[in-house]
Amino acid sequence: MKRTITILVLLAIQMAHSQTKNKTADALFDKMYYIDAAKSYEMSINNGDISKEILQRAGDAYYFNTQMENASKYYKKLLADYPTEVSAEYYFRYAQSLQGIQNYELAKKWMKNFSEKQKSSDSRGQNFSLKTVTLEDIKKLKPQFLLENLEINSAYSDMGPMFYKGDLVYSTTVDSSFLKTNKYGWNDQPYLNMQLGKISPQQTNVSFKERFGKEITTQYHEACVAFSPDEQTIYFTRNNYNGKLKRDSKGVNNLKIYSATAVESDNGSVKWENVKELPFNSDNYSVGQPTVSKDGKRLYFVSDMPGTIGSADIFVVDILGKDQYSNPRNLGEKINTSGREMFPYITDKALYFASDGFLGLGGLDVFESRLNNEVFDEPVNLGAPLNSSMDDFGYIVNEDTNKGFVCSNRKTGKGDDDIYSFERSCVQSINGYVFDAISNKNIAGAIVTLKNNENQKLQETVSRIDGKFEFEENIDCKTPYTIEAAKDNFTTSTKAIVTPENSGITEVPIGLDPALIERKDGLLKIKIGIIFFDLNKSEVRYDAAIELNKVVLLMTQYPTVVIKIESHTDSRADDQYNLDLSDRRAKATRDYIISQGIAPERIESAIGYGETQLVNNCSNGVPCTEAQHQMNRRSEFIITKM
Incomplete structure (x- = not known):
């Protein structure tokens, strides 16, 4: 599988800058002609050159084209021969390549090694070792996607789907012969250009309809489009090209987002005019992969501009109208990691994006961050079969039908990056x-x-x-x-x-709650039987002690519990007499509990309330039955601290 999507990674791959003795291979590598560079480095290795630099670049040349089996072979040799001399990034790449060949246990070991060697707050190692969600949890997620490979896919790269007027705009390296057919040295394929496909009534397949946007097509890359809600404005990713390619001080041709306006003819055909660069583009960093909020007020995109947390982050700007935009804002560490966050797609319910910085099944995985009151939730891996051990990205969905499209370079495809339709079930x-x-x-x-x-x-x-x-x-x-x-x-x-x-x-x-506890009137109370006292007395009787021992037992089992004791009488007898008697009984109850080994400070208070807190209408002079009076003769044990 070739890594064509990496042309849209926008950057900033952390490459080994040291040169090898193979100057031809180095020149190819520096131009990102990785297929030819890999073959040349292999020739050097077969001739006995197993230096650190040659192993790094051989592994990288395969890694950047997602040929993970070959990448892991050279990274393994590199880390075995030069374990202390290489940067932590190679530990990460080795772990990723192992995931790509589904050797998850060994990948977990090397990701741990990466985290230890990095000795920083790099979120990639932290996310991989999270205790709350493990790789096993992701692998056990119930499948919620049914995927179908589309008929428009070829042996080359097909990617970047986006809904447009009931059809599908996508990018492909196929059938670009109406322009001069250049090949991109990264993967020895033609440059990406846009086409329009017709979506089947069942939304499970797409057939070629026509070329799309000829007037905005160049001989270089155009891909990853978005439209305003009224579909009158297109935003698209293209090489930094305005008549000729522009390069930064390091010789890198970065990517930019351009916009154009739809002009409809009488026959209904659309031409795209007034092509403009967006004002936050730069010759010195890449900007691309746009997506527009459903209300048309915000544009999300990917960049490695200053302020980026990892290799590529998702940013957002406010669309102010008349080609005016706010300054870009990084979505922050909840969404962006030390790795790559790419291919965002925003709906009114969620942000979907691809990442290799969160815990995943290998390469880029698709994540979902639900949107609640304009705040993004923690991203969730959407699991297999949507995600695989290879790169999975470019997810778009109709939230009403739960049908959409996603890209992958998994080995079961037709070749390189393929577009798949999916239907998402609710699981x-x-x-x-x-x-x-x-x-x-x-x-x-x-x-x-x-x-x-x-x-x-x-x-x-x-x-x-x-x-x-x-x-x-x-x-x-x-x-x-x-x-x-x-x-x-x-x-x-x-x-x-x-x-x-x-x-x-x-x-x-x-x-x-323990069986001895009840929740009543907003309070926690210890639930025991009636505490009986002899007439006009406050000494704790044997039968009362049996019930009070339940309080002792609970307080022994829960040594942090603090209670207060309240004692009550019925309304028969003098009010003051009842108040004094109940108070003596409350304190006698407290003394008994303390005598059984409960610390005095765990009884906050012991107070008698007489007949001041009756639970029914049986007050002075009101005729009541004995059972009704009995309801008022009670001791309560209220938990104040736990």
């Missing part, structure tokens, strides 16, 4: 954990039940030693469910949820 899982609501410790062995909206049991599982549980089978999107968790010596808890309308994992933590 949900419910994950969670059960925990003690007082101590926050995980609870193992809880019975967790999933029920539908009609309270019918759908699935049942048991929480693991870490308290976690999962429901993965037949979980629908945008559907109400109830989750119930039960465990001996705990109060059963239920939680109602509605799964989101988009694919993903719904996290559901469920806290269980």
Whole structure:
């Protein structure tokens, strides 16, 4: 597979600048003619030159064309022979090449080595070693995409799809013979130019319709387009070319974004006129891969301009009208990493982009960052089969139909970069954990039940030693469910949820209260039986001690719990007498609990309230039954700290 997409990586590949003894190969490499350079370096290696420089460049020449098996072979030799002499970047490239051949375990080891050698905050190593999401988690994601290879694909590069008037604009190296056919030395293929394809009614295939945008086509690269909402303005990526190629001080021809305006003829055909460079372009860095927000107010793009976090970052500008734009703003470290973020596509619901800086399956993977109140969520890897061990990028989607297109240079394609149609199904899982609501410790062995909206049991599982549980089978999107968790010596808890309308994992933590605790009137109370005292006395009786021992037991099990004790009487007898009696009983209760080994400071207060806080209408002079009076004769143990 050739790495044609790298012409649009916009930059800034960190190349080995040291020269080798093979001057011919070096010249080819410096011009980015990687296919010919790789062959020439291999000849030197076969003739006995295994210097650090020759191994670096041989590996790079294959790496930049996504020939990962050959790249890994030379990187392996490089790191074995010169482990302390090469930069950390080669540890990263070796790990990436190993992922490209699906040797994930060894890739994980070398990514760890990269992170240790880098000795910085490089997010690529950090993302790879995150404990919250592992490579195994991504590999286990339920498939939510059905992909079809399009008939327009060729043995060369076909990429950069974008919706336009119900059709599909895309870029290809095929059929550019109406211009002088130059070949791009990077991969020995013709330059990319744009075509228009007709999307089938089922949106699963695309057939060639006509060449697109002849008037904005040059003999160099044009690709990766975006349109204003009214489709009267096109934004496209092109080499820095205005009659002739321009190069920076290092001899690199960077990329730029251009705009043009649609002019429709009477027969409905469109010509693109008034071609302009966007004002934030530069001869000294690359800008490309535009995408426009649905309201037409913002333009997102990729660049390696000053302020870039990694090799290539996603930026945004405000479209102010009359060819005016705000200054570019970097989307920040939530979206951009120390690696490459590329091929953004913005909808009213999410930002989709390709990255090799987040944890992935190899090469570039497609990520989704949901948009909530103009704030992007943490990016989520969309998993296989959309992503593969090779490069996957250029994702566009109709959010109403969940159908769209994506590019990949995976080995099962027709050759090089291919465009695939996809249909995205909504796939949900419910994950969670059960925990003690007082101590926050995980609870193992809880019975967790999933029920539908009609309270019918759908699935049942048991929480693991870490308290976690999962429901993965037949979980629908945008559907109400109830989750119930039960465990001996705990109060059963239920939680109602509605799964989101988009694919993903719904996290559901469920806290269980110990059986001795109840939540009442917004308070946490220790639930025990009635504390009986002899008539007009405050000494703790034997039967009362049995109940109070439950309080002692709970406070022993939860050593951070602090309580206050409240004692109450009914309304019979004098008000002041009841107040004094209840206060003596509260303090006697406190003294008993302390006598059983509970620290005095864990009892915040012990106060009697007499008949001042009746729970019913049985106040002075109101006739009530004995049972009604009994409701007011109570002791309460209120948890104030946990």
